[in-house]
Amino acid sequence: MHMSKRALALAATSVVVGVVGAGLAAAPANAAVLGDVTFSASSGSINDGPFLEWARSSGPCPTAFSQGASLDVVIDVNGNGSIDLENERFSLGPTLNEGGYDTVPFIQVNGIAGTARTLETRLQGRKGTFEIRISCLSEQFTTSPDYYRTEIIVEGDTWRLNEDVDPEPVEGTQEITTTVEQGEGQLTMTIGDDAQVTLPAPQLDGDRLSSEGDLDPVTVSDTRAGAPGWDTTAQVSEFSTGSAAFEGKYLGWTPAVVSSTATGVVAGATVAPGFSEGTGLSEPRQLAGAPAGSGTGSSQLGAGLSLEIPSDTAAGTYTATLTLTTI
Structure with a gap:
């Protein structure tokens, strides 16, 4: 067996052909195409020795x-649609x-001037x-079922x-990892x-004076990691003017989620004014909330306000403070 060292100097011009399609014969079981083969020329004579530089x-x-x-050139001599690696693989160089061909970036086979291993002698x-193909061999010189390949067309x-065949995909995988750090968010x-909310002057409505209006818009934004959820509540103080006053229980509302980029945001329950019964908004009431696992984003909240006070309430301009809390 002739021993050859890989040449260090390469030709100045090369032609690359992609790995081609299904091929001329079926590959052995479990065989895989590893990649393509680059030639030092794109054409030549079948009588040249060597076949390639x-x-x-x-x-x-x-x-x-x-x-x-x-x-090697592989030839389906038996015409059975498969290649026998021992008997249908013919060396051209x-x-x-x-050894050590698993640690190099590529394998290069250099032709020997004057060799009798021409294409013509192999193709007969x-x-x-x-x-x-460029085939790889074990220490026992058995042939790997996996190989590098391209195709040539012989005429005369x-x-x-053969540059007219669509390349066969060569697949590989990469594992992509990223670490997302816990941000504080807000x-x-x-x-x-x-x-400021100014309700219209209450009007007589049966046995009471009543008025309606809208809460000033409230926007809750949550950028915290992990979506812990949030809750927005409100409580109103008593209404007073000078020495006169009435309880905050007389104010009620109907909450609403006006708009939201977050998921899971739900408006709180309607709270009726406590004219006949109940405590109205004099106790903390939910405007809206988002359970754990939701609420990340921006949500605009609103509410329709309803005031019902005794008909004998002293005249005056009354003011109360509605305290909103988001947690």
Whole structure:
């Protein structure tokens, strides 16, 4: 067996052909195409010795088959649709046997001037499309079922690369990892306009004086990691003017989620004014909330206000403070 060292100097010009399609014959069971083969020329004579100045694989050999490598033409001699690696693989160049071909970026087989291993001697008059491989060999010089390949077309006394076949995909995988750090984020609440609500003068409504209006818009924004959820409540003080006053229980509301970019935000329950019974908004009442696992984003909240007070309430301009809390 002729021993050859890999050449360090490469030709200035090369032609690359992608890994081609299904091929001329079925590969052995569990075989895989490892990549493509680069030639030092794109065409030539089938009588040239060597067939090529050099041929190069697009990657290394598998570790279990890293002792040797060869440049071969495979021919389905039996016409059975498969390749017998021992009897239908014909060498076109020196067989490399220095080992370590799993640690190099590629395998290069260099032709030897004057060699009798021409395409013509291997094809023995056959014409058509043929597969050229760089095969990898184990320490026992068994041939790996996995290989690098391209195709040539032989017509008359010439050959050329088959550049008209769609490349066969060569698949690989990458694992992508990223670490998301826990950010503090913020839970904020803003009150729109001027934080002032002026209800119309209450009008007689049966046995009471009543008035209605709208809460100034309230916006809750949550950028905290983990979506812990939040709750917005409100409580009103007593209404007073000078020495006169009435209880905050006479104010009620109907909460609403006006708009939201968050999921899971729900308006609180309607609270009726405590004219006949109940405590109205004199106790903390929910405007809206988001359970754990939701609420991340921005939500605009609102409420329709309803005031019902005794008909004998002293005249005057009454003021109360509605305290909103988001937690």
